[in-house]
Amino acid sequence: MNxxxxxxxxxSPAHPKFxxxxxxPHVVMQIDAADPKRAFLPEKHRSYSSEQGxxxxxxxxxxxxxxxxxxxxxxxxxxxxxxCTLQPTIPLDSSTTDFDxxxxxxxxxxxxxxxxxxxxxxxxxxxxxxxxxxxHLFTQITIDGKGCKECHLRYPCPSASFSTFEFxxxxxxxxxxxxxxxxxxxxxxxxxxxxxx
Numbered sequence: 064m065n066x067x068x069x070x071x072x073x074x075s076p077a078h079p080k081f082x083x084x085x086x087x088p089h090v091v092m093q094i095d096a097a098d099p100k101r102a103f104l105p106e107k108h109r110s111y112s113s114e115q116g117x118x119x120x121x122x123x124x125x126x127x128x129x130x131x132x133x134x135x136x137x138x139x140x141x142x143x144x145x146x147c148t149l150q151p152t153i154p155l156d157s158s159t160t161d162f163d164x165x166x167x168x169x170x171x172x173x174x175x176x177x178x179x180x181x182x183x184x185x186x187x188x189x190x191x192x193x194x195x196x197x198x199h200l201f202t203q204i205t206i207d208g209k210g211c212k213e214c215h216l217r218y219p220c221p222s223a224s225f226s227t228f229e230f231x232x233x234x235x236x237x238x239x240x241x242x243x244x245x246x247x248x249x250x251x252x253x254x255x256x257x258x259x260x
């Protein structure tokens with residue numbers, strides 16, 4: 064489609080400037096931290112009763128503890144918006160919305176964020192039942208009661224690719240626990256910010 068020509072120097076029209084935007088992970092799933100096969104655990108659901116029957120919300124559960132770690136994956140679709148920033152946050156204040164994140168955490172929990180193999184998409188609905196292998200330690204964060212308020216963790220995110228991370232308690236963290244529910248439309252919710260070249 065020659066989209067790359069839009070970004071060439073001296074191209075006409077002039078290089079467009081698009082505002083950055085946020086995206087929510089399409090997969091948030093847990094694995095047993097001690098499982099060498101890294102098998103996904105059954106997904107937790109929130110539901111409520113209605114006149115039509117039980118309704119299952121799209122709330123997603125996050126947990127990093129001595130027993131479990133969480134895998135998240137972002138879908139990178141937009142050409143030219145390929146500089147990303149991971150912004151891990153814990154949704155704490157539910158006083159202004161009908162959403163209760165039910166957050167639990169221990170202060171000074173240290174979380175390792177691993178970059179995983181990004182070669183294929185993880186789906187909540189297919190038969191791929193194992194988390195991708197770790198590639199390298201992306202960074203390490205310490206929970207201060209507000210998530211990681213000043214964390215802006217940059218990484219490249221080429222279009223038509225995936226960015227997959229694992230959040231796991233560090234072996235150096237004696238007492239480590241972070242868990243909460245998150246909702247796509249309720250910020251903050253552990254998003255990734257996409258910006259242009």
